[in-house]
Amino acid sequence: MGNTKGKIAEVSLALFNEYGIANVSQRMIAERAGISPGNLTYHFKRREEIVHELYRQLVEKINARLDTRLVGTVSLSVLFTITTSMIAILYEYRFFMLDFVHVMKGHPEIKAHHKTLSLTRENQFFELISQLVSNGTMRPERLPDEYKFLYMRLSILLDFWISSAAVSETDITKDTLDLYGQMILQSLFPYLTPQGETEYTSLYQPV
Amino acid sequence: MGNTKGKIAEVSLALFNEYGIANVSQRMIAERAGISPGNLTYHFKRREEIVHELYRQLVEKINARLDTRLVGTVSLSVLFTITTSMIAILYEYRFFMLDFVHVMKGHPEIKAHHKTLSLTRENQFFELISQLVSNGTMRPERLPDEYKFLYMRLSILLDFWISSAAVSETDITKDTLDLYGQMILQSLFPYLTPQGETEYTSLYQPV
DNA sequence: ATAACAATAGTACATTTGTCCTAATTATTT
DNA sequence: AAATAATTAGGACAAATGTACTATTGTTAT
Numbered sequence: 001m002g003n004t005k006g007k008i009a010e011v012s013l014a015l016f017n018e019y020g021i022a023n024v025s026q027r028m029i030a031e032r033a034g035i036s037p038g039n040l041t042y043h044f045k046r047r048e049e050i051v052h053e054l055y056r057q058l059v060e061k062i063n064a065r066l067d068t069r070l071v072g073t074v075s076l077s078v079l080f081t082i083t084t085s086m087i088a089i090l091y092e093y094r095f096f097m098l099d100f101v102h103v104m105k106g107h108p109e110i111k112a113h114h115k116t117l118s119l120t121r122e123n124q125f126f127e128l129i130s131q132l133v134s135n136g137t138m139r140p141e142r143l144p145d146e147y148k149f150l151y152m153r154l155s156i157l158l159d160f161w162i163s164s165a166a167v168s169e170t171d172i173t174k175d176t177l178d179l180y181g182q183m184i185l186q187s188l189f190p191y192l193t194p195q196g197e198t199e200y201t202s203l204y205q206p207v
Numbered sequence: 208m209g210n211t212k213g214k215i216a217e218v219s220l221a222l223f224n225e226y227g228i229a230n231v232s233q234r235m236i237a238e239r240a241g242i243s244p245g246n247l248t249y250h251f252k253r254r255e256e257i258v259h260e261l262y263r264q265l266v267e268k269i270n271a272r273l274d275t276r277l278v279g280t281v282s283l284s285v286l287f288t289i290t291t292s293m294i295a296i297l298y299e300y301r302f303f304m305l306d307f308v309h310v311m312k313g314h315p316e317i318k319a320h321h322k323t324l325s326l327t328r329e330n331q332f333f334e335l336i337s338q339l340v341s342n343g344t345m346r347p348e349r350l351p352d353e354y355k356f357l358y359m360r361l362s363i364l365l366d367f368w369i370s371s372a373a374v375s376e377t378d379i380t381k382d383t384l385d386l387y388g389q390m391i392l393q394s395l396f397p398y399l400t401p402q403g404e405t406e407y408t409s410l411y412q413p414v
Numbered sequence: 415a416t417a418a419c420a421a422t423a424g425t426a427c428a429t430t431t432g433t434c435c436t437a438a439t440t441a442t443t444t
Numbered sequence: 445a446a447a448t449a450a451t452t453a454g455g456a457c458a459a460a461t462g463t464a465c466t467a468t469t470g471t472t473a474t
Contacts, residue, residue: 004451020309022229025431036453041433043451098308102227104374111374118375142396143408149390152371157360160367164359167311167318168325183356189349190397201350211421232461243423248463250421 005043007033009057012050016095021051021102048107055103055110058093059117065089074131076192076199080185086158087181091172097162118155125151137196138188150187157184212250214240216264219257223302228258228309255314262310262317265300266324272296281338283399283406287392293365294388298379304369325362332358344403345395357394364391 011032015024026047030040044050065085090097104111129147132138141147161180165172182204192200218239222231233254237247251257272292297304311318336354339345348354368387372379389411399407 020312022309026433027431036455037433038435038454039452045433047432101305101370101373102229105227115375143393146393146396149393152390153360153364153394156364156367156371159371160363163308163370164363164366166308168322183359186350186353186356187360187394189353233463234461242421243425244463245424245465246422252463254462 004033004035004039008035008040008043009050009053013054013093013095016051016054016099017093021095021099051103051107052110054093055096055107055113058089058096059113061089061092062086074128074135076132076137076188076196077203079128079188080203083158083185084181087161087177087184090158091162091177094162094166097159098166100159100163121155122151125154132196136193137199138191139193147191150191154184154187157187211240211242211246215242215247215250216257216260220261220300220302223258223261224300228302228306258310258314259317261300262303262314262320265296265303266320268296268299269293281335281342283339283344283395283403284410286335286395287410290365290392291388294368294384294391297365298369298384301369301373304366305373307366307370328362329358332361339403343400344406345398346400354398357398361391361394364394 008029012024012029015028015032026040027037029050030037033040044053066082096103104114126147129138133140161184162172165176165180169176189197189200215236219231219236222235222239233247234244236257237244240247251260273289303310311321333354336345340347368391369379372383372387376383396404396407
């Protein structure tokens with residue numbers, strides 16, 4: 001039959017998102033996929049391989065979205081669309097974020113890959129910031145390491161807003177994603193110049 | 208012998224912090240506590256009761272620390288000491304934060320209690336902010352819900368800085384706690400008035 | 415001192431889980 | 445068409461886990 005491996009990944013994602021990795025057994029996955037447990041081990045010899053496959057999908061999606069956005073003029077709106085895209089993608093693979101610590105602890109390859117990814121992401125961020133500063137959109141640093149700390153905060157917020165929402169919200173809708181996106185992006189507002197503020201508000205009051 | 212129940216809680220905390228709740232079996236706890244598995248079930252009939260007991264300890268410690276700090280004049284330094292205290296206590300019970308989502312999902316009583324706790328914490332925060340504003344330490348809101356979003360960010364950072372540190376740092380020392388404390392508190396800096404900024408910098412360059 | 419109770423040890427049991435194995439079936443190649 | 449490989453089903457197995465049960469030891473009260 002067509003693509004059993006893909007089907008397994010698909011239902012695994014759904015189950016992981018719903019119940020959390022630890023609460024999903026291979027038998028559950030097999031049943032939901034309509035295949036036998038033996039067939040599952042045929043396609044994924046070890047349980048971790050399923051998680052790893054989904055991680056590959058996630059990274060691929062993120063890269064695809066980032067590459068198309070990161071060329072061209074640097075402005076606040078670029079940061080906005082990047083963040084909004086990231087939020088949507090991360091939500092699609094939310095079980096990773098909900099189980100972030102355990103995944104990283106139990107999957108050294110994923111952890112290693114994520115580390116290098118974080119580094120390039122950090123460099124891209126500082127690149128962007130320095131351009132926004134010379135741009136007149138953001139003000140220069142007024143404290144030592146001020147933008148290093150800002151980056152730390154942004155990455156924590158991006159990595160864990162889903163966990164926070166999972167705890168405090170009853171269910172997560174499109175509105176929730178917008179709310180958390182706005183919450184994260186507003187971190188930037190107090191660092192903007194008057195010119196930057198104008199751009200910021202225009203992005204939230206379009207037309 | 209003396210206090211077996213306390214001993215169980217003590218070694219459970221250590222084991223949970225080291226390996227994560229899900230990776231600690233009752234047999235591990237019993238062995239480390241130097242008692243039999245049967246004796247463990249005698250003191251804690253269900254596994255969740257251990258977690259619940261530790262949660263009680265955590266809440267008690269937080270309350271004890273908050274009550275002594277929250278009286279008297281309102282200033283930035285109050286916020287600083289509160290945050291620093293919270294960071295230290297949360298780190299002591301870090302397994303909660305590292306497993307936040309799962310604990311909340313699997314322990315409805317803890318979730319319910321945490322919800323009411325969050326509400327009062329939020330109210331206290333807005334109380335404090337409004338005093339700091341009329342104080343001349345912080346500037347008024349310049350965007351709708353600006354301080355609501357600031358609170359959201361602060362609580363996410365407080366709840367998940369440990370998870371972030373666990374992923375990116377190899378080991379967490381006293382310096383790490385200071386670093387993350389500074390990172391969190393610097394969220395406030397750009398909302399300060401010139402007067403508030405003076406107070407802020409004086410708190411980081413004491414004497 | 416003896417009865418009543420609390421604490422502890424040790425083991426048993428049912429369940430669940432990841433993984434493996436073998437046989438059957440289907441698809442592909444020659 | 446025959447042979448070879450890929451895929452699937454179904455069950456087996458060992459390991460681990462939470463919890464229950466029984467017997468024994470220690471403590472306290474009368």
